[in-house]
Amino acid sequence: MSSYIRIASQTLSSGQSSITFSSIPATLNGKTLRDLIMVCAVLPGGNDSPAFRINDNSSFSRVSMNGSGSTAASNSTADESFAFLSFPSFNVTTSDRYVARIEFLDAFATDKHKAVLSRMDAATVGTRASAHRVPTTSAISSITLWMNSAAGSTFSLYGIEG
């Protein structure tokens, strides 16, 4: 059986401002999970700065690299209350479509801060890659996506055996 296992998926039937995956299992189908991957295909429901939180943590650090089609830039933040997938100043609008892939490495480790790699791509805004640190050694049990999303947006959570 594959080591890449779908945990849950959802296609929105109406708009939502946030989506939560809770009770995330550390084992599934007899396999011990090590990493988590979130894949999102979003129809924005309004101007937004997409972000995520894990376990209701409210302290995140990030370093990002962004290409807008005319310039490339990098910035970093410490102790943000959300893990932003894009620069807060680069808000997506309702005319945008974007996809986000968020990789949570060693998601269930209890001796490591959480290392997260994200990619966000919106054709009308730009492309971004970010490395996030969540200063918690707790296993990830929930992920909340703060994405103002319209009906038809899809969100899928996968576990990777390791």
Add this chain to the structure above:
Amino acid sequence: MIPLGILASAGAAAPAGAFELIQTQVISGDSTSSVTFSNLSGATGYRHLQIRASVAGTKTSNLPDLTMRFNGATTGYWDHTLRGDGSSVISGSVVTTATLYLGTMARTNVDSPSFAGHIIDIIDAFSTSKNKTIRFLGGHRFETQFIQLKSGLWQNTSAINSITLAPDLANFSNGSRFSLYGIKG
């Protein structure tokens, strides 16, 4: 807010064997200078390989890089890098070196208990008619901070039988983890 939990579609897997764990190695102690995945000729049911890693090194000054070699070869590695350090974006390239430099690792002396995340894709790893292409995404945000995309090349058409990962100077730190996956195609 509607909690999605793990209802309904929980446990659905990709087609059997499409993405499979081959091996995980976790470093114990601070004296390991390299990690090798070997005997990969038996893994030729796969087309591509992926390494997922959380890495830190014992190097205390400057930035330690993770390096990679195939089949023990010490020639034919090229790469292009796009890297953000929190204030600027840097692009670089290396031609025909003795090892493939991937991304920067965390440093245990200042970053513990934080590790850098690395995802390495090796495309058509077992082809005997193609040079090997590597894609890298990695980053870390603590005292050491970076986000990096890299394209690598091993200018060799041999099927990959072994992969050796090593820190650029010093050793891997306790708890560093390397998981190798085979991907069918």
